[in-house]
Structure formats: C-alpha cells, structure tokens
Amino acid sequence: MGKAKANETTTGFSDIYERVTQRIIEQLEAGTRPWMQPWGACGSPVRPLRHNGVAYRGINTVLLWMTAAEHGYSSSYWMTFRQAQEIGGNVRKGEKGTLVVYANAIERKETDDEGEEVDRRIPFMKGYSVFNADQIDGLPERFHAKPAGTSAMMNERIEAADRFFAGLGADIREGGNRAFYHLGGDFIQMPPFQSFVSAEAHATTLGHECIHWTMNRTRLDRDLGREKWGDEGYAKEELVAELGAVFLAADLGLAIEPREDHAAYIASWLKVLKNDKRAVFQMAAHAERAVGFLHGLQTAAATDTDHETASAQSAA
Structure with missing residues (x-):
C-alpha cells in the first residue's frame, strides 16, 4: 500500500x-x-x-x-x-x-x-x-x-443541563419573548421554558447567553470593541457566543439547531474575517475560554457543596 x-x-x-x-x-x-x-x-x-x-x-x-x-x-x-x-x-x-x-x-x-x-x-x-x-x-x-x-422529549426538562446552569450562580430571569444578556444589569433574560420548541432549544439558547455572560469585567473581561448594535465589535461577540454555544452543546450532549435569527450575522462575520484573517482563530479561542470558565464554575460549586456537607456532618 x-x-x-x-x-x-x-x-x-x-x-x-x-x-x-x-x-x-x-x-x-x-x-x-x-x-x-x-x-x-x-x-x-x-x-x-x-x-x-x-x-x-x-x-x-x-x-x-x-x-x-x-x-x-x-x-x-x-x-x-x-x-x-x-x-x-x-x-x-x-x-x-x-x-x-x-x-x-x-x-x-x-x-x-x-x-x-x-x-x-x-x-x-x-x-x-x-x-x-x-x-x-x-x-x-x-x-x-x-x-x-442524548435527547429529551418535547418540553421535558434536561436535568443535567438545569444542574449545569444552576451551578453558574448567574442571575437568570424568566419572562418576555426575547433571550439576551443585559451587560449593565448583569443578568440573563430568558422567555418561559414552555415557549421553546424543545428542551434542547431552551438549553442551547441559555448556553449562548451564558457565553455572553462571561464577557463581564468581573469574569473574563472580554471587550471586542463593541460600541453600538451591529458594529464590528458586536459581530465578533456574537461569533464568540455562537461558537461557544455549539462547543458547550457538544460537551453537554445537547442536540442543537441553527438559530435562524443568527443567519443575519453572516454578512457581518464575512466582513470581520475578510478584514482580519486572524479573527476566527481569536474568536474561537475566546469561545473556548468562555466554555472553560463555565465548566470551572461547576467545579467550584461542587467543592462548595462538599464543604457544606462535610461541615454539616461534623456538626452532627
């Protein structure tokens, strides 16, 4: 051969x-x-x-x-x-x-x-x-x-995903008809669970917003130059969140479908990539760093739980 x-x-x-x-x-x-x-x-x-x-x-x-x-x-x-x-x-x-x-x-x-x-x-x-x-x-x-x-039935909550997001300690609010991260208020807004077509759609949308959540200066302090909606910095941050959400879905075993509202970003991403051939490397690295940060919070949460359990046993 x-x-x-x-x-x-x-x-x-x-x-x-x-x-x-x-x-x-x-x-x-x-x-x-x-x-x-x-x-x-x-x-x-x-x-x-x-x-x-x-x-x-x-x-x-x-x-x-x-x-x-x-x-x-x-x-x-x-x-x-x-x-x-x-x-x-x-x-x-x-x-x-x-x-x-x-x-x-x-x-x-x-x-x-x-x-x-x-x-x-x-x-x-x-x-x-x-x-x-x-x-x-x-x-x-x-x-x-x-x-x-792994796959979940329609609107049947995914326990592992719920546990993962709860372990972040993020301020996640429910209500309205839009999913977004509010940088000034440092909270994530999500529509009611029942409004999503599937449990995976809810979990992966929340994952996307949690990647945005890591940009806060108290966490990864990620500033890609965004000054207004739709500018190059905005497009870069959306690319980080989209990549991060898919990486996280792979780690958690979640089914995922492209969010149609993100198709509108393709032209912006093309502009970014054509202007800077290193951009996609940098955005993928930011996305991986954000996913790693979220996983790291799970370890911290588990450690805190173990300490609380040990303290309670000692007191007993």
Missing part, C-alpha cells in the same frame, strides 16, 4: 491564517455556518477526538467539523499518519489529510540594549495533517463506534 501524503509539517503563520480563514469564508459566502454542519437537524454535536480520546479545542473543532461535513465522516476520531500506524492502522492510498494547528510559545533569555538579561516569549504556530478514522483501514473497532447521544 502506498504511503499517503501528510506527515506533520510546519507552516508559516501567514499561510495557516490565510488557508483556514479562506475555507470558512467560502462556506459563509455559500450561506452555510460551518460549525453547524456535522450533525444535521436535531442532532447532537460531538467534539472531534484525538487518537487517545482527548478532545480537540478551539479552531481545530471547527476545522474538523467542517471536513466531517464535507466528506460525510461518521467517526469522531482523528490522527496523524504515524499515530495510525502505531495502533495498527493504515491510511488508504490517495486519502488527503486535514489541517489542524498547534500554537504555543517558547521562552528564552536574551540581552537587551543595556546589557541586562531579559526573558523573551516567542510565539509559534505549527500546522500538521490528521486523518479521520473513516480514512484508515485496520483500526480497532472502538474508533468507529457511534457516540451515544
């Missing part, structure tokens, strides 16, 4: 930003939101996984979801040519890899103009290719097993 092209390669910053951004622009220009594609109507998104089961994050999640949608891959697992070989697999001849990126920085000592030794942080980005398990022969069956999705 011939060797498929695509071992790990190092690619220049500019080339990586250009290639990834152009890919996303092409789909947006076609009216498609690429991060919404791999599961279809009422399906549950699943994080792309490395060969060892660790989930991809940030922009790599979007890149791999896009490729899965374009080629109809059903496996959640992705790996390099070498990793496939190490676990007994063989990438089929002629298969093309998918670009993923790795960003980090190295620290080194340098001498400044005054002869003082200073620490210098040098960022770098590495681009390399991975293959979906559907492109590889000979892999163990676990790489092709379908993930167990």
Whole structure:
C-alpha cells in the first residue's frame, strides 16, 4: 500500500491564517455556518477526538467539523499518519489529510540594549495533517463506534443541563419573548421554558447567553470593541457566543439547531474575517475560554457543596 501524503509539517503563520480563514469564508459566502454542519437537524454535536480520546479545542473543532461535513465522516476520531500506524492502522492510498494547528510559545533569555538579561516569549504556530478514522483501514473497532447521544422529549426538562446552569450562580430571569444578556444589569433574560420548541432549544439558547455572560469585567473581561448594535465589535461577540454555544452543546450532549435569527450575522462575520484573517482563530479561542470558565464554575460549586456537607456532618 502506498504511503499517503501528510506527515506533520510546519507552516508559516501567514499561510495557516490565510488557508483556514479562506475555507470558512467560502462556506459563509455559500450561506452555510460551518460549525453547524456535522450533525444535521436535531442532532447532537460531538467534539472531534484525538487518537487517545482527548478532545480537540478551539479552531481545530471547527476545522474538523467542517471536513466531517464535507466528506460525510461518521467517526469522531482523528490522527496523524504515524499515530495510525502505531495502533495498527493504515491510511488508504490517495486519502488527503486535514489541517489542524498547534500554537504555543517558547521562552528564552536574551540581552537587551543595556546589557541586562531579559526573558523573551516567542510565539509559534505549527500546522500538521490528521486523518479521520473513516480514512484508515485496520483500526480497532472502538474508533468507529457511534457516540451515544442524548435527547429529551418535547418540553421535558434536561436535568443535567438545569444542574449545569444552576451551578453558574448567574442571575437568570424568566419572562418576555426575547433571550439576551443585559451587560449593565448583569443578568440573563430568558422567555418561559414552555415557549421553546424543545428542551434542547431552551438549553442551547441559555448556553449562548451564558457565553455572553462571561464577557463581564468581573469574569473574563472580554471587550471586542463593541460600541453600538451591529458594529464590528458586536459581530465578533456574537461569533464568540455562537461558537461557544455549539462547543458547550457538544460537551453537554445537547442536540442543537441553527438559530435562524443568527443567519443575519453572516454578512457581518464575512466582513470581520475578510478584514482580519486572524479573527476566527481569536474568536474561537475566546469561545473556548468562555466554555472553560463555565465548566470551572461547576467545579467550584461542587467543592462548595462538599464543604457544606462535610461541615454539616461534623456538626452532627
């Protein structure tokens, strides 16, 4: 069997930003939101996984979801040519890899103009290719097993989602016919649960608003330059919230459908991406950071509960 092209390669910053951004622009220009594609109507998104089961994050999640949608891959697992070989697999001849990126920085000592030794942080980005398990022969069956999705009956509340959102400690109010985060008042407004078409629709809408909630200066202090409704900063924040809501849905096993009101943002997102080829990387990173922050609050809430339980037992 011939060797498929695509071992790990190092690619220049500019080339990586250009290639990834152009890919996303092409789909947006076609009216498609690429991060919404791999599961279809009422399906549950699943994080792309490395060969060892660790989930991809940030922009790599979007890149791999896009490729899965374009080629109809059903496996959640992705790996390099070498990793496939190490676990007994063989990438089929002629298969093309998918670009993923790795960003980090190295620290080194340098001498400044005054002869003082200073620490210098040098960022770098590495681009390399991975293959979906559907492109590889000979892999163990676990790489092709379908993930167990979760689904709720119409208007039947999802206990795990309710518990997650309650663990945030956010001021979530119910009433009216609009879902939004009020920055000045620092509260989330949600229509009544019964007004949503499904429990998942309620949970993913709330997830979207909770991503906005993290922008507050008392939390992640995220300021993307928004000055008024509809400007570039507004479009960036909406992209962060949309990506974050989908990432969170994947983590919680929630089915999700595109919110039609967000289709209107596509033109704004295109403008942002065409003006700055790094923007989608930055917005995906902000989204992942926001999701991580929400997960972190669950850990804090669980710890507080454990302490309260221990105190009560000691008192008894």
